[in-house]
Amino acid sequence: xxxxxxxAYANVGKTFDGGRVVAVDDVSLEVAEGEFLAIVGGSGxxxxxxxxxxxxxxxxxxxxxxxxxxxxxxxxxxxxxRRIGYVFQSGGLFPHLSVAGNIGITPxxxxxxxxxxxxxxxxxLDLVRLDRAQYRDRLPHELxxxxxxxxxxxxxxxxxxxxxxxxxxxxxxxxxxxDALGDDFRELHRTLGLTxxxxxHDMTEAILLADRIAVMGGGRLLAQGTPSxxxxxxxxxxxxxxxTPRRQAERLxxxxxxxxxx
Amino acid sequence: MSIFTDPxxxxxxxxxxxxxxxxxxxxxxxxxxxxxxxxxxxxAVRNRRVARGALLGLASIVQTVPGLALLALFxxxxxALAALSLSWFGLGFSAFGFLPAVLALALxxxxxxxxxxxxxxQGVDAxxxxxxxxxxxxxxxxxxxVELPLALPVMMxxxxxxxxxxxxxxTLSTPIGQTSLGNxxxxxxxxxxxxxxxxxxxxxAVLALAxxxxxxxxxNGLRNRSRLRTAxxxxxxxxxxxxxxxxxxxxxxxxxxxxxxxxxxxYVLSALMTQRLKAASLPATTREGLGSNVIFGALAANDIxxxxxxxxxxxxxxxxxxxxxxxxxxxxxxxxMLAKQNITLLGELGFENAYALVMxxxxxxxxxxxxxxxxxxxxxxxxxxGDYEFFSRPEWTALRKAxxxxxxxxxxxxxxxxYAAVASGEVDVIAGYTSDGLIAKYDLVTLGDPxxxxxPYDAMLLLAPKRANDEALRKALAPLLGKIDIATMREANLRxxxxxxxxxxxxxxxxxxxxxxxx
Numbered sequence: 038x039x040x041x042x043x044x045a046y047a048n049v050g051k052t053f054d055g056g057r058v059v060a061v062d063d064v065s066l067e068v069a070e071g072e073f074l075a076i077v078g079g080s081g082x083x084x085x086x087x088x089x090x091x092x093x094x095x096x097x098x099x100x101x102x103x104x105x106x107x108x109x110x111x112x113x114x115x116x117x118x119r120r121i122g123y124v125f126q127s128g129g130l131f132p133h134l135s136v137a138g139n140i141g142i143t144p145x146x147x148x149x150x151x152x153x154x155x156x157x158x159x160x161x162l163d164l165v166r167l168d169r170a171q172y173r174d175r176l177p178h179e180l181x182x183x184x185x186x187x188x189x190x191x192x193x194x195x196x197x198x199x200x201x202x203x204x205x206x207x208x209x210x211x212x213x214x215x216d217a218l219g220d221d222f223r224e225l226h227r228t229l230g231l232t233x234x235x236x237x238h239d240m241t242e243a244i245l246l247a248d249r250i251a252v253m254g255g256g257r258l259l260a261q262g263t264p265s266x267x268x269x270x271x272x273x274x275x276x277x278x279x280x281t282p283r284r285q286a287e288r289l290x291x292x293x294x295x296x297x298x299x
Numbered sequence: 300m301s302i303f304t305d306p307x308x309x310x311x312x313x314x315x316x317x318x319x320x321x322x323x324x325x326x327x328x329x330x331x332x333x334x335x336x337x338x339x340x341x342x343a344v345r346n347r348r349v350a351r352g353a354l355l356g357l358a359s360i361v362q363t364v365p366g367l368a369l370l371a372l373f374x375x376x377x378x379a380l381a382a383l384s385l386s387w388f389g390l391g392f393s394a395f396g397f398l399p400a401v402l403a404l405a406l407x408x409x410x411x412x413x414x415x416x417x418x419x420x421q422g423v424d425a426x427x428x429x430x431x432x433x434x435x436x437x438x439x440x441x442x443x444x445v446e447l448p449l450a451l452p453v454m455m456x457x458x459x460x461x462x463x464x465x466x467x468x469x470t471l472s473t474p475i476g477q478t479s480l481g482n483x484x485x486x487x488x489x490x491x492x493x494x495x496x497x498x499x500x501x502x503x504a505v506l507a508l509a510x511x512x513x514x515x516x517x518x519n520g521l522r523n524r525s526r527l528r529t530a531x532x533x534x535x536x537x538x539x540x541x542x543x544x545x546x547x548x549x550x551x552x553x554x555x556x557x558x559x560x561x562x563x564x565x566y567v568l569s570a571l572m573t574q575r576l577k578a579a580s581l582p583a584t585t586r587e588g589l590g591s592n593v594i595f596g597a598l599a600a601n602d603i604x605x606x607x608x609x610x611x612x613x614x615x616x617x618x619x620x621x622x623x624x625x626x627x628x629x630x631x632x633x634x635x636m637l638a639k640q641n642i643t644l645l646g647e648l649g650f651e652n653a654y655a656l657v658m659x660x661x662x663x664x665x666x667x668x669x670x671x672x673x674x675x676x677x678x679x680x681x682x683x684x685g686d687y688e689f690f691s692r693p694e695w696t697a698l699r700k701a702x703x704x705x706x707x708x709x710x711x712x713x714x715x716x717x718y719a720a721v722a723s724g725e726v727d728v729i730a731g732y733t734s735d736g737l738i739a740k741y742d743l744v745t746l747g748d749p750x751x752x753x754x755p756y757d758a759m760l761l762l763a764p765k766r767a768n769d770e771a772l773r774k775a776l777a778p779l780l781g782k783i784d785i786a787t788m789r790e791a792n793l794r795x796x797x798x799x800x801x802x803x804x805x806x807x808x809x810x811x812x813x814x815x816x817x818x
Binding site: 092094115116118119123125126127129130131132133142143146147192196 | 426427429430431432433434435436437440444445448449
């Protein structure tokens with residue numbers, strides 16, 4: 038694993054409602070270049086807040102966050118967001134813009150010439166395995182959930198970011214679509230040399246996709262590491278989280294004959 | 300004669316280019332101004348709770364003011380502003396007609412636009428706003444590329460509501476001097492010309508529907524991203540505006556403008572004067588249906604050139620006098636007061652249109668009532684009706700004081716209905732007008748006023764300051780002075796009150812000229 042962290046949280050804290058709700062409590066976490074990190078936690082664990090602190094959708098109260106070696110407080114938030122890809126829960130596509138309009142939005146904001154944007158859109162549609170001719174001019178409501186999320190991923194990659202942040206990107210999809218999309222993204226992550234931080238409440242998904250996993254609970258970072266490192270954690274909640282995929286794997290192994298698994 | 304062959308349809312159609320053109324111009328300008336103010340305001344306050352509440356509250360209050368009152372309020376306001384601007388910057392402007400109408404209507408259009416714009420913007424899904432931020436939009440980019448396009452259908456619905464309201468309410472701008480489709484309605488109501496009333500209502504409704512549908516086309520085009528539909532709608536609105544501008548360009552600018560208030564006698568007299576001016580080869584147009592307190596200011600400001608007012612009205616309303624003076628003294632004083640404003644009192648027409656207590660002739664004879672003094676002892680068992688302003692006028696106070704009058708009850712009525720009400724015995728006495736033709740029609744009698752509680756109401760011709768030395772105008776109007784007696788005017792008014800083609804002010808004015816011109 039490379040040594041330079043591309044994203045680094047140092048003793049970061051964030052409260053809402055004038056201090057009544059503690060969302061993130063003294064978290065320190067580093068994400069290395071090229072790494073795929075999954076943040077796992079229940080609702081209200083602070084995982085979404087932690088993600089949004091990185092591109093300043095939310096501002097930290099205490100501690101510091103550096104992205105590509107720069108303290109984010111010293112970077113214009115608009116420019117910061119344009120160079121970090123962000124995939125929203127269930128897509129977050131603009132309903133009045135076509136697929137091409139959605140994918141090309143960030144380059145358009147930065148004043149990229151239309152012809153260049155158009156070429157980039159086609160390239161990205163190929164990348165996320167959507168047929169150019171068929172999907173280019175469709176509106177988001179004409180797409181399936183999986184297709185919408187593919188467009189969401191293409192949009193996040195449009196400005197060639199080094200970092201992609203994903204907020205439960207596959208949560209609302211059916212298992213088959215989810216699996217296919219996960220694999221496809223993992224492949225993109227590898228070939229494009231991305232650094233990815235993905236939020237999920239599903240430990241199985243995290244284990245299957247991520248290099249490392251950070252577990253959040255009550256605003257605190259409970260544990261972090263590879264799946265095998267996590268299984269050695271003494272934290273009861275982490276143990277609980279790992280028990281489910283294990284039990285599922287055992288039951289599936291027992292129930293499904295090997296030959297038909299293909 | 301069938302309703303379709305009535306020649307008044309043709310007459311109404313003849314006015315259409317002028318009335319419709321003015322109506323569209325004032326509506327479109329008001330709507331454009333309203334949008335220009337409302338849209339940025341709505342965007343500015345959408346995320347500020349207190350400012351938003353205050354603005355919507357204010358707009359709602361404006362909406363509760365009746366349209367007619369709102370329009371009427373802008374006239375004196377602008378008149379004061381114009382005077383101020385003239386004395387400070389030497390720059391005057393006309394507070395008459397177009398400007399007050401546009402301002403009042405623009406204000407009137409604000410509520411639906413504000414409310415729908417704010418609602419539309421607030422209705423944009425928070426997740427979409429987050430996404431806009433997330434892809435790196437500035438607040439401005441988010442507003443223009445995401446929020447406004449998504450709020451557009453709701454905003455357009457508001458704009459359409461505003462357009463329909465403005466077009467409807469613009470019919471009420473007639474009394475403050477803005478020609479509109481309301482001219483048909485006001486003139487028709489006063490002269491019982493139901494053809495005009497119907498024509499005005501239908502024309503306004505058709506215009507409102509047409510504009511609403513054009514805006515719907517634009518909305519539909521924007522929503523479905525159909526350039527064709529958007530363009531068609533836009534072209535339609537532009538064509539409408541262009542078409543109404545053409546007749547205005549062709550209109551002569553040197554016209555004499557004759558004013559008329561909102562009752563039958565005034566329509567007849569302005570028609571009579573128009574005919575006299577045209578006979579003298581002077582170009583003339585009329586501005587009819589002007590409010591009683593608007594018309595004097597319009598004359599003083601040279602917005603109209605000539606009109607007929609009544610000595611008692613000027614005395615009590617324009618000069619706020621409550622004392623009662625003998626006729627000659629009052630006329631002399633009026634002349635000096637008018638001269639101070641450079642207004643010329645050209646002369647009296649020969650009749651009075653005063654308030655008078657009126658009752659059925661037979662009943663008066665039975666009871667032996669000839670004067671108000673005779674009435675006083677029986678008043679306690681009687682009821683009286685008057686028009687909407689009579690009971691708050693100084694004449695009523697003066698009458699009660701002079702004769703110790705105290706009636707069993709009093710009612711306010713539309714003037715046209717008063718006479719029928721007293722004739723049928725529904726009320727015992729009415730405060731009528733001495734020149735009203737219905738007095739003869741219903742065989743009513745006006746009661747004498749021996750204590751002279753009611754000031755004289757001589758009909759008199761007034762000239763605007765800029766026409767003070769206009770010999771051609773004076774010469775054209777001179778044959779009318781002192782020629783119209785009360786009986787003639789009553790008959791003219793009665794003729795004009797009919798509901799057929801022979802009762803149009805033009806026809807009655809011709810009849811009137813035949814009677815008085817030969818004298």
